[in-house]
Amino acid sequence: MLLYSKLAAVALLSLSLNVWAGPIAEIKTSEGLIVLELNSDKAPNTVANFVQYAKDGHYTGTVFHRVISGFMVQGGGMDSDLNEKPTRAPIKNEANNGLNNTIGTIAMARTGDPHSASAQFFINVANNTFLNFTEKSERGWGYTVFGKVTKGMDVVDRIAKTRTDGGDVPVRSIVIEQVTIR
Numbered sequence: 762m763l764l765y766s767k768l769a770a771v772a773l774l775s776l777s778l779n780v781w782a783g784p785i786a787e788i789k790t791s792e793g794l795i796v797l798e799l800n801s802d803k804a805p806n807t808v809a810n811f812v813q814y815a816k817d818g819h820y821t822g823t824v825f826h827r828v829i830s831g832f833m834v835q836g837g838g839m840d841s842d843l844n845e846k847p848t849r850a851p852i853k854n855e856a857n858n859g860l861n862n863t864i865g866t867i868a869m870a871r872t873g874d875p876h877s878a879s880a881q882f883f884i885n886v887a888n889n890t891f892l893n894f895t896e897k898s899e900r901g902w903g904y905t906v907f908g909k910v911t912k913g914m915d916v917v918d919r920i921a922k923t924r925t926d927g928g929d930v931p932v933r934s935i936v937i938e939q940v941t942i943r
Contacts, residue, residue, distance in 0.1 A: 784812055785943050786908070790825075791936040792920055795884070795913035797867055803858040804907035807869055807878070810852045811907065814880050815940040819846065825920055825935040831887055834920045835870050838881035841934045848879035856894035860906035863888045865914055868904040875902030884910060886921045 783801035787794060799808045814820060814837070825836035826843055839845050854875045862868055862885050869878035883904075885892075894903035910917060923931045 783808060783908070785911075786811070786815060787939075787941045787943065788820075788913075789938045789941070790916065790920070791934070791938065793913060793916035795916050796911050797908045798911045799867075799908035800858075800860065800906075803860050804855045804905055806852055807855050807905050807907040810849075810879075811869075811882065812942050813849075815942050819848075819880055820937050820940040823937045825923075825931065825937070827883075827929045828921060828923050828925055828931050828935075829929050830921050832889065832921075833883040833885050833887070834917060835881060835883040836935075836937055838870070838879075841936065843930070846880070851877045851879050854878065854902050854905055855907070856903035856905040857897070858894075858905070861888075861890065862892040862904060862906055863890075865910040865917070866906045867908045867910070868892065868906045871904065873899070875899060878905065884917050886917060 783799040786797040786799055788797065799811065801808045820837050822840055823837050823846065824839055824841050825834050826839045827835035860866065864885055864887060867882055867884050870881035870883050871878040892904045895901040920935050923935060925931055
């Protein structure tokens with residue numbers, strides 16, 4: 762009985778430590794590999810959306826087209842000529858899931874409409890608490906976090922320090938060569 766109790770305690774502890782359990786995404790870029798653990802429990806529709814875009818090959822050949830040092834790197838929607846790729850219909854915002862825009866998390870990019878995210882994503886390189894959900898209003902919806910970097914944060918940091926055109930567009934293409942889901 763004591764052994765069973767100890768095993769149960771270990772199992773519960775491991776479950777509580779691994780709140781990010783979900784698919785693993787490997788983003789192979791021209792700067793190196795970024796590995797993400799996605800959170801299907803907290804953002805099921807967002808993860809399913811990202812996984813489907815990856816499986817469809819949508820991200821292959823897209824670039825990190827928006828880079829702001831000390832903030833985030835954004836990609837997944839434009840080719841190297843900065844032409845936007847066609848997308849499916851937008852998904853419902855799931856930012857009220859308890860996950861926060863902290864260093865190393867991945868979230869969906871969107872327009873001013875809280876429910877306009879489709880394929881573009883960004884990786885936070887700072888604790889961007891002002892992007893978190895606060896309330897169900899146009900300003901309060903926030904940006905849906907759906908995973909975190911588990912390997913390759915040095916690659917993300919290198920991308921974030923890339924020289925830009927004076928705004929937020931990198932002067933050289935940082936290509937997403939492939940996104941693999943496992």
